[in-house]
Amino acid sequence: MTNSMKPGPVKPGMTRRTVLAGMGAALATPAFLTRANAAEVTLRLHSMLPAPAPMNTQFFEPWIEEIRTASEGAINIELYPSMQLGGKPGQLPDQVRQGICDISWTLPVYSPDRFPVAETLALPFMVTNAEKTSIVMHKLMDEFGQGEYPGTKTLAFHTHDGGKFHTREGLIQTAADLKGQKLRAPNQAVGKMLDMMGVETVFFPVTEMVVGLSNGxxxxxxxxxxxxxAFKLQELTKFTSAPAPAARGLYANTFSLIMNQRAYDGLSDDLRKVIDDASGMALSQRIGRQFDAFEQKGKEAVIAQGNTIGEISAEEVASWRAMAEPVYAEWTQKLNDRGLDGAAILARANALLDAGQQT
Known part of the structure; x- marks a missing residue:
């Protein structure tokens, strides 16, 4: 017991028993009620996107504040956008595991084949909308992907809404329109499907895409x-082609929000509860819902620019899905090679997507 905890002079009307009883009550007070405003722990969150990106301003910043408030100021999270802590987007999972940062938002497709269950929903036509597909991803990871992120505490899994084609010259509405196009593919699996359709595909992180479009x-x-x-793509492209509402989306990249396991374990019980309460399925669904809202804002920017928007019919999308069967077969084998049941994982993903589409 430090000197500051020793009983002071007994005032008139007080006994030693009442003084000690008051001390006992103070010692029993919950930690949050006695914390000062100064943070007990500071965590570093590394983001690949530029500071103005909606994911930073409309999700991470409010989420950080919610955690600070819930912990009574004990947890401070510093946001580092634009890869300010160094490295490349594909290195973020290792940065979290190694403790270079404490939390990060990662894309499994930037480390191809390393996180196969988390990457499964990035196959072509495995998306309805962001909220429903994020719920599907979280369930799929709970059921099949528990061991994919060793050394980390997984906080949420989600996807964005279905991708669209954004081009400089002409709408893409049929497979014939794709032949000879040079397109940045969003991931390995979609790139293979596009290759089969006569596209010249290249792949690089979204952060490098502006240069690719600008220099041709x-x-x-x-x-x-x-x-x-965020990247002013509405100024670099003039045409957008999107699947008809009745069809599955072209693709959705998947995301994992992860935290260094040692950093999580080093928190007190009550602070770990704050992190637990701010993560999980509810957070995955929330991020997905937020991405659906981001999607509408992005579409408004394309419309305001005066760009042309065209539709890819449901029948055309169905024919593309049939064309992509070899991609699914190859992915099933990859999952099998990792000791997983590839057919079961794909069947479960499709069943969840179909069920979600009906709600």
């Missing part, structure tokens, strides 16, 4: 609307 390395890209304003 690519004719267009396949991305959701939500990323358009």
């Amino acid at each position: 390395v690519i004719d267009g890209c396949c991305l959701p609307y939500e990323v358009v304003p």
Whole structure:
């Protein structure tokens, strides 16, 4: 017991028993009620996107504040956008595991084949909308992907809404329109499907895409609307092609929000509860819902620019899905090679997507 905890002089009307009883009550007070405003722990959150991106301003910043408030100021999270802590987007999972940062938002497709269950929903036509597909991803990871992120505490899994084609010259509405196009593919699996359709595909992180469009390395890209304003893609492209509402989306990249396991374990019980309460399925669904809202804002930017928007019919999308069967077969084998049941994982993903589409 420090000197500050020793009983002071007994005032008139007080006994030693009442003084000690008061001390006992103080010692029993919940930690949050006695905390000062100074943070007990500071965590570093590394983001690949530029500071103005909606994911930073409309999700991470409010989420950080919610955690600070819930912990009574004990947890402070510092946001580092634009890869300010160094490295490349594909290195973020290792940065979290190694403790270079404490939390990050990662894309499994930037580390191809390393997180196969988390990457499964990035196959072509495995998306309805962001909220429903994020719920599907979280369930799929709970059921099949528990061991994919060793050394980390997984906080949420989600997807964006279905991608669209954004091109400089002409709408894409049929497979014939794709032949000879030079497009930035969003991931390995979608790139293989596009290759089969006569596209010259290249792949690089979204953060490098503006240069590719500006210097003519690519004719267009396949991305959701939500990323358009952050990179001013509405100014670099003139045409957008989207699947009909009745069809599955072209693709959705998947995301994992992860935290260094040692950083999580080092928190007190009550602070770990704050992190637990701010993560999980509810957070996955919330991020997905937020991405659906981002999608609408991005579409509004394309419309305001005066760009042309065309529709890819449900029948055309169905024919593309049939064309992609070899991609699904190859992915099933990859999952099998990792000791997983590839057919069961794909069947479960499709069943969840179909069930979600009906709600």
